[in-house]
Amino acid sequence: xxxxxxxxxxxxxxxxxxxxxxxxxxxxxxxxxxxxxxxxxxxxxxxxxxxxxxxxxxxxxxxxxxxxxxxxxxxxxxxxxxxxxxxxxxxxxxxxxxxxxxxxxxxxxxxxxxxxxxxxxxxxxxxxxxxxxxxxxxxxxxxxxxxxxxxxxxxxxxxxxxxxxxxxxxxxxxxxxxxxx
Amino acid sequence: xxxxxxxxxxxxxxxxxxxxxxxxxxxxxxxxxxxxxxxxxxxxxxxxxxxxxxxxxxxxxxxxxxxxxxxxxxxxxxxxxxxxxxxxxxxxxxxxxxxxxxxxxxxxxxxxxxxxxxxxxxx
Numbered sequence: 001x002x003x004x005x006x007x008x009x010x011x012x013x014x015x016x017x018x019x020x021x022x023x024x025x026x027x028x029x030x031x032x033x034x035x036x037x038x039x040x041x042x043x044x045x046x047x048x049x050x051x052x053x054x055x056x057x058x059x060x061x062x063x064x065x066x067x068x069x070x071x072x073x074x075x076x077x078x079x080x081x082x083x084x085x086x087x088x089x090x091x092x093x094x095x096x097x098x099x100x101x102x103x104x105x106x107x108x109x110x111x112x113x114x115x116x117x118x119x120x121x122x123x124x125x126x127x128x129x130x131x132x133x134x135x136x137x138x139x140x141x142x143x144x145x146x147x148x149x150x151x152x153x154x155x156x157x158x159x160x161x162x163x164x165x166x167x168x169x170x171x172x173x174x175x176x177x178x179x180x181x
Numbered sequence: 182x183x184x185x186x187x188x189x190x191x192x193x194x195x196x197x198x199x200x201x202x203x204x205x206x207x208x209x210x211x212x213x214x215x216x217x218x219x220x221x222x223x224x225x226x227x228x229x230x231x232x233x234x235x236x237x238x239x240x241x242x243x244x245x246x247x248x249x250x251x252x253x254x255x256x257x258x259x260x261x262x263x264x265x266x267x268x269x270x271x272x273x274x275x276x277x278x279x280x281x282x283x284x285x286x287x288x289x290x291x292x293x294x295x296x297x298x299x300x301x302x303x304x
Binding site: 028029030032033036037040043044047051053054055056057058059060061062063065066068069071072075076078079080082083085105108109112131134137138141142144145148149152155156158159162163165166169170173 | 248249258264273293
């Protein structure tokens with residue numbers, strides 16, 4: 001009995017492991033969608049090719065802007081340091097932005113690789129596999145967007161910190177002028 | 182370590198004894214090998230870092246090259262002068278310009294891979 005149970009468990013476990021995600025996903029996809037994917041296969045491939053190319057342009061443009069912003073933040077940080085002013089809060093935000101930009105870059109590479117794989121799937125004969133890869137690519141694209149939103153938030157916080165610092169400097173300047181005879 | 186140094190010295194002594202055409206051939210061989218190694222390293226880095234995905238100078242990307250934004254030259258921000266209100270204003274203006282430039286791009290937020298955009302019925 002024990003042997004039977006052990007053997008049964010092994011078979012059950014193997015079945016779970018071997019059930020590929022695409023097979024599981026096929027059950028969830030409506031036949032109408034699968035038919036539409038097969039029918040529009042050429043159009044879908046053309047759209048994806050266009051998207052991949054326009055995304056490369058967006059990524060290049062954004063990457064350059066991010067680099068410029070990081071350079072600018074580094075310059076302010078150096079200037080504060082050279083004036084012996086505590087720049088810890090600015091440096092922390094710059095590091096946070098740098099990590100987010102690195103994550104943005106990594107997310108883009110993963111997205112682009114997945115998009116390339118998606119374009120290689122023959123959606124006429126394998127619409128379910130195509131759909132599964134499409135969902136994954138869609139999710140990765142959303143991840144890149146999330147990184148850009150995070151980066152924007154950090155830049156906004158940095159600006160607020162600089163404005164706060166500017167206000168403090170202005171107050172100190174006024175106080176110094178008031179003390180002067 | 183000593184053995185390696187001794188071997189290197191012996192090799193150098195051997196090389197010093199090579200003369201004429203053989204010496205030129207050896208130098209060329211070393212130069213070509215070094216160039217091949219450096220090119221291989223840079224090609225691996227080009228692939229591994231993912232820069233190959235962004236290289237729009239490849240053939241077939243003429244249209245994309247035209248779509249690249251002509252970015253305004255980066256203003257150099259003085260890092261040595263004293264911190265003044267004017268310098269902070271200058272910094273904030275430049276930062277605002279750069280942040281607004283970022284908003285021009287799609288930022289991958291469009292629903293290009295959504296069912297509606299692709300004309301697919303829901304799952």
